[in-house]
Amino acid sequence: MIANLWLNGITTLSMAISPIIIPSKNSNKFSNKSDFLQWSYKLYSTKLFPVVDNNSKLNPNFVTGFADGESTFGVFVDKNSALNLGWRIRAKFRIELHIRDIELLYAIKHFFNGVGHIRLITTRDLVAYEVERKEELINVVIPHFIKYPLISQKAADFELFKLAVEMIKNKEHLTKEGLLKIINIKASLNKGLSEDLKKAFPNYESVLKSDVILPDQLSPYWITGFITGEGCFTISKSTSQFRARLVITQHSRDLQLFPRPGSLNFEFSKCRPGFN
Numbered sequence: 001m002i003a004n005l006w007l008n009g010i011t012t013l014s015m016a017i018s019p020i021i022i023p024s025k026n027s028n029k030f031s032n033k034s035d036f037l038q039w040s041y042k043l044y045s046t047k048l049f050p051v052v053d054n055n056s057k058l059n060p061n062f063v064t065g066f067a068d069g070e071s072t073f074g075v076f077v078d079k080n081s082a083l084n085l086g087w088r089i090r091a092k093f094r095i096e097l098h099i100r101d102i103e104l105l106y107a108i109k110h111f112f113n114g115v116g117h118i119r120l121i122t123t124r125d126l127v128a129y130e131v132e133r134k135e136e137l138i139n140v141v142i143p144h145f146i147k148y149p150l151i152s153q154k155a156a157d158f159e160l161f162k163l164a165v166e167m168i169k170n171k172e173h174l175t176k177e178g179l180l181k182i183i184n185i186k187a188s189l190n191k192g193l194s195e196d197l198k199k200a201f202p203n204y205e206s207v208l209k210s211d212v213i214l215p216d217q218l219s220p221y222w223i224t225g226f227i228t229g230e231g232c233f234t235i236s237k238s239t240s241q242f243r244a245r246l247v248i249t250q251h252s253r254d255l256q257l258f259p260r261p262g263s264l265n266f267e268f269s270k271c272r273p274g275f276n
Helices: 002-009 033-045 060-070 099-111 134-147 154-169 176-187 195-200 220-230 252-257
Strands: 071-079 087-098 117-121 126-131 231-237 242-248
Touching: 060 071, 060 087, 060 099, 060 134, 060 220, 071 154, 071 176, 087 099, 087 134, 087 154, 087 176, 099 117, 099 126, 126 134, 134 154, 154 176, 220 231, 220 242
Parallel strands: none
Antiparallel strands: 071 087, 087 126, 117 126, 231 242
16 A cells, blocks of 8 residues: 555656766765765756746646655844844745755755755755745745645644745844744744843744644655655564564654554565565
């Protein structure tokens, strides 16, 4: 069952991912990050990555499922003495992957009409897709997740993120009251406030997150996207049997995703040694 689901759900992506060789970080092929990104985009734009067609994009439910697993909706508060209140506020949508999956990030960037940028993190062999401009967040990223909602607890983070972006759009963050509201929102997002921000804003109050209501049925494309980001296929051997498993590890806050009809609660059959 899960194998058929994977094959059916991956229809759009199967055209997009072609095996390529990513040079190691010690290679002399590239003199800087810009050269590498130009090289990888050329691969993406050629026959090795035929999904880069104006009429062909990743399935939107696949993108949401993948974002449920791999994305972050962040609000950043940095000191800046040049500003009236002394703080710079930024909102950012981000997906970070191993460099071997850079093609998938280009496909996601293409899906979002080319907004944002892809940044190479050579010290850790990572690559990140980031959207930070408020116009791009308001006109492209946020409308997608309103139309194709997240269903993990990340949906609650998105609602707070959307609120923060709206405040930035209305320039509320330039007032003391608005800045404190942004701090309260940030306190409830991801890892919360840093120790420095807690000292700078000792009277902060974390905003209460909204409840996330799961849909009755999960889209097979959402499941495929989620498994692409969070799934791990393993084969283990006991005394006389091999066991194939799909393993998905999540924070306990997302336990509700699993033990329910139509969710990701599947079992693989066991295979005996010597079976091809």
